[in-house]
Amino acid sequence: MLSKNTVKFIKSLHQKKYRNETGKFFVEGEKSVLELLDSDYSVDLLVVTEEFADRHFSVLKNYSGELIEVTQNQLEQLGQFQSNNAALAVATCKSNQSFEVQEDELIIALADVRDPGNLGTIIRIADWYGIKKLVFSPNTAEFYNPKVLQASMGSFTRVSFFYEDLAQVFNRWKLPVYGAYLGGKSIHSLVKTSPGVILMGNESHGIPETLESSVTQKITIPGFGKAESLNVAIATAILCDNFKRLLS
Amino acid sequence: MLSKNTVKFIKSLHQKKYRNETGKFFVEGEKSVLELLDSDYSVDLLVVTEEFADRHFSVLKNYSGELIEVTQNQLEQLGQFQSNNAALAVATCKSNQSFEVQEDELIIALADVRDPGNLGTIIRIADWYGIKKLVFSPNTAEFYNPKVLQASMGSFTRVSFFYEDLAQVFNRWKLPVYGAYLGGKSIHSLVKTSPGVILMGNESHGIPETLESSVTQKITIPGFGKAESLNVAIATAILCDNFKRLLS
Structure with a gap:
């Protein structure tokens, strides 16, 4: 179930101030959420529709974070998309660390x-x-x-x-x-x-x-x-x- | 002065239906309006702020269509821009005519x-x-x-x-x-x-x-x-x- 606190938390992540404070961000839509789950990002929370859960059962099997199932209507109120019948994910931002470079890059x-x-x-x-x-x-x-x-x-x-x-x-x-x-x-x-x-x-x-x-x-x-x-x-x-x- | 009918006419051009019916379109903002005046389009109506009129006196001298001076606030209510301190122009659409082509184009x-x-x-x-x-x-x-x-x-x-x-x-x-x-x-x-x-x-x-x-x-x-x-x-x-x- 989607608690009021979770709704408030996700909505706060629309603002840079709260992304900076919490070190979290969100993405929405099928493609972005699947790419996120397939990456080295640490996903903390997944909010999905039943259809998304059914369609991507094998992906979700390997996911160990918090998972909440909602209606499409509930999902659309969390994010910025006018239409989202799939999913929204909250993940941890990467730290601002410089990388090494090679001469051939x-x-x-x-x-x-x-x-x-x-x-x-x-x-x-x-x-x-x-x-x-x-x-x-x-x-x-x-x-x-x-x-x-x-x-x-x-x-x-x-x-x-x-x-x-x-x-x-x-x-x-x-x-x-x-x-x-x-x-x-x-x-x-x-x-x-x-x-x-x-x-x-x-x-x-x-x-x-x-x-x-x-x-x-x-x-x-x-x-x-x-x-x-x-x-x-x-x-x-x-x-x-x-x-x-x-x-x- | 900006009449109610002119306001209504310009606002109708936000919709494709009325652009098709009237054969007119509008552009807004300093750059687009100046480029339009410098082109082979037939400009029917110019709505400008005093600042724009002062800044582009020499351009407006050569313009013979209808010219209306308004405040920035009035101008912003006519178009789609959140901020427009310059101008809006109404012009005639070109007809849908095919062109000739050359082999080296x-x-x-x-x-x-x-x-x-x-x-x-x-x-x-x-x-x-x-x-x-x-x-x-x-x-x-x-x-x-x-x-x-x-x-x-x-x-x-x-x-x-x-x-x-x-x-x-x-x-x-x-x-x-x-x-x-x-x-x-x-x-x-x-x-x-x-x-x-x-x-x-x-x-x-x-x-x-x-x-x-x-x-x-x-x-x-x-x-x-x-x-x-x-x-x-x-x-x-x-x-x-x-x-x-x-x-x-």
């Missing part, structure tokens, strides 16, 4: 990407291109924002990330940093490149000036028309595609 | 892309890559939906488009059709290509089976990770980038 760094939809889409793109490591400036959108998780389509379970001042990070790593600028070297003109960090800037202001001295090479997606810019997630996808093509 | 065709945000983003991408012609299946999102226009960031003024059964169109054009599939030829493996039509399918169901026989070559964006798919606007951007790189 491609990594994505985001400087102040603020829109949760953009961050989630970039995580999905990283996962598509097999890029497993992302690093975010402290002003980048919060990873466990429900809109980020939803836009990532389950890919959030397959990437490592941490938040830190990027200048410090780049200084420690000593990897080439490829910064996306409007006036850099055309990515189409490169015939080869080396792995390193693809650095993307803020939606309105681009890469902060304070990071310019950390950038090894300014790169640009060549434009052929009159649009002034591309959305940051679109630009990230195009740069990842070019890097993977050049490095494969 | 790159064209985008969308089969049942339903999400207005995706359509608008694809229009912006087309404009970035200098692709001026798009063709849509009748089930694709409506071009003059305010969400489409907003996501296009003004690029909607610089493309030609029409809606028609795509099989008929491809049959008439006799251009190569490159269809985006999950199991086609890797776009990275192509060393050259010819211009033609880049065909993208529906968000959930891909390219309809009925169009498969029109496809000259199935192409794919190679994946290196575990994400099952890419968003259709992201995929369009990556394909356009590869085609422009190969053709330039």
Whole structure:
């Protein structure tokens, strides 16, 4: 049974303040919940409909946390989805720990990407291109924002990330940093490149000036028309595609 | 002065039904309104704040349609933006007329892309890559939906488009059709290509089976990770980038 306290707890996780305080987050919808259960995240609570429980009996057999069965109507009142006939899960956030890097890795760094939809889409793109490591400036959108998780389509379970001042990070790593600028070297003109960090800037202001001295090479997606810019997630996808093509 | 009838008229244009009946649409926000005034669209009505009128005096000098000055508060009640301190414009939709194509052109065709945000983003991408012609299946999102226009960031003024059964169109054009599939030829493996039509399918169901026989070559964006798919606007951007790189 769904207690009032559980309802209150899940609803509190819609707010960043309570996610930070409790170290918990939630995801909703069949795909995200299944991906979460299939990941190394620790799932504390599953709220499911009878249909979901029936359909995924074998998955739930291996789950040892708290399980609550509810109606679709009850489920929809817990989350943000207008329609959810499947499940919602509460899990424990990963701690903000930096990772080691190798010289042959491609990594994505985001400087102040603020829109949760953009961050989630970039995580999905990283996962598509097999890029497993992302690093975010402290002003980048919060990873466990429900809109980020939803836009990532389950890919959030397959990437490592941490938040830190990027200048410090780049200084420690000593990897080439490829910064996306409007006036850099055309990515189409490169015939080869080396792995390193693809650095993307803020939606309105681009890469902060304070990071310019950390950038090894300014790169640009060549434009052929009159649009002034591309959305940051679109630009990230195009740069990842070019890097993977050049490095494969 | 803003009459009740004008308010009612503009608000009716939020609905597709009234856009179809009247052949009019609206855009809001400084950038979109300025791009519209700088285009070949016929603008019937401009609703502006005093600040916008002052800032763009020289632009408004050349405008001969109806002009109404309002407060920011009044303006925000007409449109969909939470915040708009600039302008809103009503203009005449273009008629649904097919265009001629040349053998050396790159064209985008969308089969049942339903999400207005995706359509608008694809229009912006087309404009970035200098692709001026798009063709849509009748089930694709409506071009003059305010969400489409907003996501296009003004690029909607610089493309030609029409809606028609795509099989008929491809049959008439006799251009190569490159269809985006999950199991086609890797776009990275192509060393050259010819211009033609880049065909993208529906968000959930891909390219309809009925169009498969029109496809000259199935192409794919190679994946290196575990994400099952890419968003259709992201995929369009990556394909356009590869085609422009190969053709330039």
